[in-house]
Structure formats: C-alpha cells, structure tokens
Amino acid sequence: QSALTQPASVSGSPGQSITISCAGTSSDVGGYNYVSWYQQHPGKAPKLMIYEVSNRPSGVSNRFSGSKSGNTASLTISGLQAEDEADYYCSSYTSSSTVVFGGGTKLTVL
Amino acid sequence: EVELLESGGGLVQPGGSLRLSCAASRFSFSNYGMNWVRQAPGKGLEWVSGISGGGGSTLYADSVKGRFTISRDNSKNTLYLQMNSLKVEDTAIYYCAKDRRKTTVSTPDYWGQGTLVTVSS
Numbered sequence: 001q002s003a004l005t006q007p008a009s010v011s012g013s014p015g016q017s018i019t020i021s022c023a024g025t026s027s028d029v030g031g032y033n034y035v036s037w038y039q040q041h042p043g044k045a046p047k048l049m050i051y052e053v054s055n056r057p058s059g060v061s062n063r064f065s066g067s068k069s070g071n072t073a074s075l076t077i078s079g080l081q082a083e084d085e086a087d088y089y090c091s092s093y094t095s096s097s098t099v100v101f102g103g104g105t106k107l108t109v110l
Numbered sequence: 111e112v113e114l115l116e117s118g119g120g121l122v123q124p125g126g127s128l129r130l131s132c133a134a135s136r137f138s139f140s141n142y143g144m145n146w147v148r149q150a151p152g153k154g155l156e157w158v159s160g161i162s163g164g165g166g167s168t169l170y171a172d173s174v175k176g177r178f179t180i181s182r183d184n185s186k187n188t189l190y191l192q193m194n195s196l197k198v199e200d201t202a203i204y205y206c207a208k209d210r211r212k213t214t215v216s217t218p219d220y221w222g223q224g225t226l227v228t229v230s231s
Binding site for chain 1: 145147154155156157160169170171172205210214215216217218219220221222223224
C-alpha cells in the first residue's frame with residue numbers, strides 16, 4: 001500500500017493551465033478506472049473534484065479535467081484562478097480492495 | 111446535501127483506546143459504503159478503513175490492521191471506528207467520508223469536518 005507519487009508543488013499564473021501528475025502501478029492506477037482527485041483548502045475538509053478518472057461531480061467547474069495513461073493519472077486545471085490555490089490529492093482503488101492516496105501537491109497561483 | 115458529523119476525538123495516552131462516531135444524514139445511509147480517512151498534522155491524506163453498505167465487508171490499511179475496527183449501525187445512520195493500542199503516530203484529524211459505491215469502497219465523495227485524535231503521554 002505505497003502512496004501514489006505526486007509532485008510536491010506546482011505553480012502557475014492566473015489564466016494559465018497546469019497539470020498535476022499521479023503515478024501508481026498496475027495494481028492501482030493502471031488497473032482500475034477508480035482514480036479520484038480532491039481539493040483541500042487550509043483547515044477545510046477535502047472536496048471531490050474528479051472521480052472515475054475524468055468525471056466531474058455536479059457543481060465542479062469544467063476548468064477541472066482528469067485523464068489517465070497507463071499507470072499515471074493527471075489533473076489539469078485551465079484558466080487558473082486565485083481560488084484554485086490549494087492542496088490537491090489523487091486517490092485510487094487498489095487490487096487489495098483498499099484505497100490509496102497520493103502524497104499531495106501544493107498549487108500556488110502566482 | 112449530505113451531512114456527516116464526527117465525534118469522539120480527544121487526547122489519549124499511548125496504548126489507550128478511543129471510539130469515533132460519525133452521524134450521517136440526508137442520504138440513504140445503508141446504500142453506500144463508508145470510509146475513515148486521516149490526516150496527521152501538516153501531512154497528507156491516509157485512507158484508514160472502509161465498510162460496505164450492509165456492513166458485511168470491512169477493509170483496513172496495513173498501518174491499523176489488528177488495532178482498529180470499523181462498524182456501522184444502519185438503524186442509527188451511524189459509522190464507528192474503534193481504535194485500540196493507539197500509538198503516537200495515530201495522531202491525526204480523522205474524517206468520515208461517504209463512498210460512491212455500495213458493496214465496496216473506492217471513491218470517498220462527501221466528507222465530514224473531522225475530529226482530532228491526539229495520542230500523547
């Protein structure tokens with residue numbers, strides 16, 4: 001149950017696009033389409049932004065999109081806004097029927 | 111909108127026990143799997159445990175297996191986490207999270223505000 005691998009930090013200017021990667025193995029990310037992405041602002045609970053690789057829950061901006069290639073999933077945020085500054089976590093279902101999270105990525109909007 | 115309210119956190123000595131509760135409302139509780147996810151101070155999210163909608167299937171992270179027990183009472187719309195043999199490294203905010211699936215867990219979607227567990231002498 002090793003954590004998925006995410007970059008510690010990414011940054012971008014308002015209006016730009018950024019992508020956060022989430023690397024796993026064939027026993028988690030690569031083996032199932034149950035990859036999710038969460039946004040967490042300081043002192044707040046996580047919020048689901050993407051589920052099942054590329055689906056957005058109702059109410060989530062279409063500036064957020066997800067994809068997967070092999071054992072690596074990605075979250076792309078387009079038209080970056082100040083309120084997007086937060087920590088982002090990926091997660092995946094695993095072959096052990098458990099859930100594993102990534103280490104988290106701090107997004108800074110310059 | 112789904113509501114999840116955790117309780118039962120607090121300060122406990124190493125080796126001690128604590129039981130967390132999560133009161134759920136505004137959704138059909140028995141139709142969804144449920145999760146416990148924790149976050150140590152300044153650290154990332156760690157999935158702890160999950161349970162199917164009917165309660166017949168329980169799952170644990172290796173870090174808590176044999177020490178923690180997840181359960182649910184569908185008649186009371188309440189999720190529990192019994193934590194025994196607590197260690198300093200169990201110190202964290204514990205979140206209750208509803209899952210999108212019924213027969214297992216894979217995608218926590220709605221989260222409570224969390225309850226803080228501090229293990230210290």
